[in-house]
Amino acid sequence: MLLEIIFYIFASILICASLGVILFKNPVYSAVSLILAFITTGMLWLLLEAEFLAIVLVLVYVGAVMVLFLFVIMMLNIHQEEEKSGFTKIAPIAIFLGLVIAAELIALYWIQSDQFSGLESISNSSLSVDNTLLLGTELFTKYILSFEIAGFILLLAIIVSISLTLRTRKNVKKQIASDQIAADPKQRVRMVDIKRGGN
Amino acid sequence: MLSLQSYLTLSAIIFSIGITGIVINRKNIIIVMMCTELLLISVNFNFIAFSHFMQDLAGQIFVFFILTVAAAEAAIGLAILVALYRNKKSISVGDLNKLRN
Numbered sequence: 378m379l380l381e382i383i384f385y386i387f388a389s390i391l392i393c394a395s396l397g398v399i400l401f402k403n404p405v406y407s408a409v410s411l412i413l414a415f416i417t418t419g420m421l422w423l424l425l426e427a428e429f430l431a432i433v434l435v436l437v438y439v440g441a442v443m444v445l446f447l448f449v450i451m452m453l454n455i456h457q458e459e460e461k462s463g464f465t466k467i468a469p470i471a472i473f474l475g476l477v478i479a480a481e482l483i484a485l486y487w488i489q490s491d492q493f494s495g496l497e498s499i500s501n502s503s504l505s506v507d508n509t510l511l512l513g514t515e516l517f518t519k520y521i522l523s524f525e526i527a528g529f530i531l532l533l534a535i536i537v538s539i540s541l542t543l544r545t546r547k548n549v550k551k552q553i554a555s556d557q558i559a560a561d562p563k564q565r566v567r568m569v570d571i572k573r574g575g576n
Numbered sequence: 577m578l579s580l581q582s583y584l585t586l587s588a589i590i591f592s593i594g595i596t597g598i599v600i601n602r603k604n605i606i607i608v609m610m611c612t613e614l615l616l617i618s619v620n621f622n623f624i625a626f627s628h629f630m631q632d633l634a635g636q637i638f639v640f641f642i643l644t645v646a647a648a649e650a651a652i653g654l655a656i657l658v659a660l661y662r663n664k665k666s667i668s669v670g671d672l673n674k675l676r677n
Contacts, residue, residue: 380578381578384578388586391590392586392590395590395593398593398607398610398611398614399596399611404606404607407606407607411614415617418621421586421621422621425583425627426628427624427627427628427636429636430639430640430643437647438643438647442613442646442651445650445651446606446609446610446650446654449654449658452658453606453657453661470599471596471600472596474596475592475593475596476592478592478595479588479589479591482585482592483588483589486581486584486585486588487581490581493580496629498578498579498629499631508636511633512640515634516637523641527640527645530644530645530648531644531647533648534648534649535651537655538654538655541652541658
């Protein structure tokens with residue numbers, strides 16, 4: 378009973394927060410609302426006993442991705458006036474589309490409910506194994522290739538995002554390493570015969 | 577007792593809110609990217625719910641990889657957005673018809 382109360386409280390917070398993401402005019406409010414949605418999702422994942430992923434969600438998304446979003450929003454300096462336009466014309470179609478998708482999915486789940494009848498919530502807490510250990514064991518044995526590919530994708534993301542946003546100004550006196558390495562010492566020192574003066 | 581359907585229903589509601597946000601939004605690409613994050617989170621919700629109710633850890637592994645790829649996608653998307661804003665001084669969806677001609 379307590380579990381259901383917690384679930385419904387967090388579910389309503391999650392729905393309100395995700396509605397706030399699409400309804401706020403100011404993108405900063407949308408980003409903060411999305412942060413609330415992520416934290417609430419983490420709480421709901423704790424109910425489903427996915428403790429490691431819940432913590433990872435809060436750390437990675439709230440700590441890194443949403444901070445990046447907020448930085449970009451504040452860096453771009455969007456004017457408030459031009460945001461008002463273009464919200465009304467397509468809104469009925471969009472709301473209709475969303476309602477149709479939600480109705481289809483929910484009807485599918487509840488009409489076919491006998492498909493789910495065998496699945497029950499079994500708590501792992503009596504088994505005295507922790508979620509992180511199980512997840513790590515699977516990840517480092519069975520899915521090791523995918524894990525390394527994921528690391529490579531992250532490296533790729535670093536390189537791509539730096540190279541996209543890197544901007545080099547002109548007339549900056551900085552070192553160019555390739556020119557320095559390619560320099561030939563024979564061209565740098567020139568021996569000049571100086572006629573000896575004096576007697 | 578909480579059934580699997582209640583989790584799936586919540587995930588479906590979040591998914592449809594994300595779809596609505598993508599379609600309704602014609603002014604700001606950042607909001608569209610946030611709605612993409614909402615879609616990803618609802619799909620991850622489905623994975624975790626099935627993983628819990630079927631006692632199978634593969635769902636959580638998949639969520640781990642989806643989180644990785646989503647973080648990379650957000651970083652690259654925001655980098656593209658910054659480069660775009662530098663060139664066009666606008667991030668409106670309606671202004672992005674440069675590729676048309």
